[in-house]
Amino acid sequence: MEGITVFSHSDCIAKDNGENHPERKERLEVILDSIKNIDELNISLKEAPLADFKTINLVHPQTYLDELFSMVPSSGLVGVEKEPYADTVLCSQSKEAILRACGAGIQSANELMNGVTKRLFCAVRPPGHHAETTRANGFCFVNNAAVTARYLQNKFNLKKVAIIDFDVHHGNGTQEIFYTDKSVFYGSIHQHPLFPGTGLESETGVGNIFNAPISSDVTRDQFMEIFSTKILKNVDLFKPEVIIISAGFDAHKRDPLAGVNLESEDYFTITQSIVEIAMRHSNGRVISFLEGGYDLQALSECIKAHLEALSN
Numbered sequence: 644m645e646g647i648t649v650f651s652h653s654d655c656i657a658k659d660n661g662e663n664h665p666e667r668k669e670r671l672e673v674i675l676d677s678i679k680n681i682d683e684l685n686i687s688l689k690e691a692p693l694a695d696f697k698t699i700n701l702v703h704p705q706t707y708l709d710e711l712f713s714m715v716p717s718s719g720l721v722g723v724e725k726e727p728y729a730d731t732v733l734c735s736q737s738k739e740a741i742l743r744a745c746g747a748g749i750q751s752a753n754e755l756m757n758g759v760t761k762r763l764f765c766a767v768r769p770p771g772h773h774a775e776t777t778r779a780n781g782f783c784f785v786n787n788a789a790v791t792a793r794y795l796q797n798k799f800n801l802k803k804v805a806i807i808d809f810d811v812h813h814g815n816g817t818q819e820i821f822y823t824d825k826s827v828f829y830g831s832i833h834q835h836p837l838f839p840g841t842g843l844e845s846e847t848g849v850g851n852i853f854n855a856p857i858s859s860d861v862t863r864d865q866f867m868e869i870f871s872t873k874i875l876k877n878v879d880l881f882k883p884e885v886i887i888i889s890a891g892f893d894a895h896k897r898d899p900l901a902g903v904n905l906e907s908e909d910y911f912t913i914t915q916s917i918v919e920i921a922m923r924h925s926n927g928r929v930i931s932f933l934e935g936g937y938d939l940q941a942l943s944e945c946i947k948a949h950l951e952a953l954s955n
């Protein structure tokens with residue numbers, strides 16, 4: 644059995660979104676607890692470094708980052724979006740958390756391509772898949788998965804990278820960033836209609852975007868069938884050199900923000916099916932990022948299932 648490297652950092656726990664916010668520090672605390680209690684997997688837990696601006700600039704222009712970080716308050720919270728989405732907020736520790744979350748991806752890419760390990764999980768917050776080139780939204784500021792994909796291409800000369808997103812929300816940011824970029828595959832299964840409202844099947848980019856919108860009443864079998872025919876089949880044809888996962892666990896039946904009814908064990912099956920494609924085309928190389936998932940018990944169980952499948 645191969646080992647897994649997990650990148651995280653206490654700065655990612657320190658990010659505060661205010662009382663009663665679903666994207667809260669306890670999410671990462673239960674995930675790290677769960678990871679520390681998995682004895683049977685060979686997990687190496689490492690500290691995420693701070694991302695450098697030059698690498699983030701592969702996706703987000705410096706003007707955007709300057710404006711974003713100029714809004715970081717010395718105390719209290721500042722919203723970066725207009726109503727009705729006033730829940731994407733910065734606190735005094737946000738800059739460090741954002742840079743660690745992205746740095747986890749960059750360092751994962753280094754370890755992956757330097758042959759240290761083939762399976763990596765970034766246990767980070769804030770999440771990234773809603774962050775567009777110049778727009779923070781949906782609790783996301785910097786698109787961690789997108790920066791990692793561009794870094795893999797830029798630094799290690801990879802031609803084809805795939806991002807598979809099974810968070811229950813559509814990754815509007817990732818789609819926007821790669822919408823005209825044939826070298827990056829983006830496939831997403833998500834509840835629709837639901838925030839952010841994008842992700843129709845007709846949004847296909849330059850033949851590189853694959854959206855599978857589902858209604859909240861799909862059965863678990865239907866979910867897997869749709870994921871398989873709309874996403875997996877197409878990523879198989881794309882033959883990526885590395886697979887990045889935007890791993891949100893909010894399609895779980897306990898999740899308070901959505902209506903899909905997956906069980907914790909389904910995340911084993913979903914992850915295993917992605918690993919199979921990686922074994923076929925990508926030399927087994929997978930980097931996964933924590934995105935959403937807002938029920939603590941579900942998160943704890945789903946992380947275990949996800950990492951078990953990743954380690955196979």
Ligand SMILES: [Zn+2]
Pocket residue numbers: 810811812891893934935936
């Ligand atoms: Zn989500």
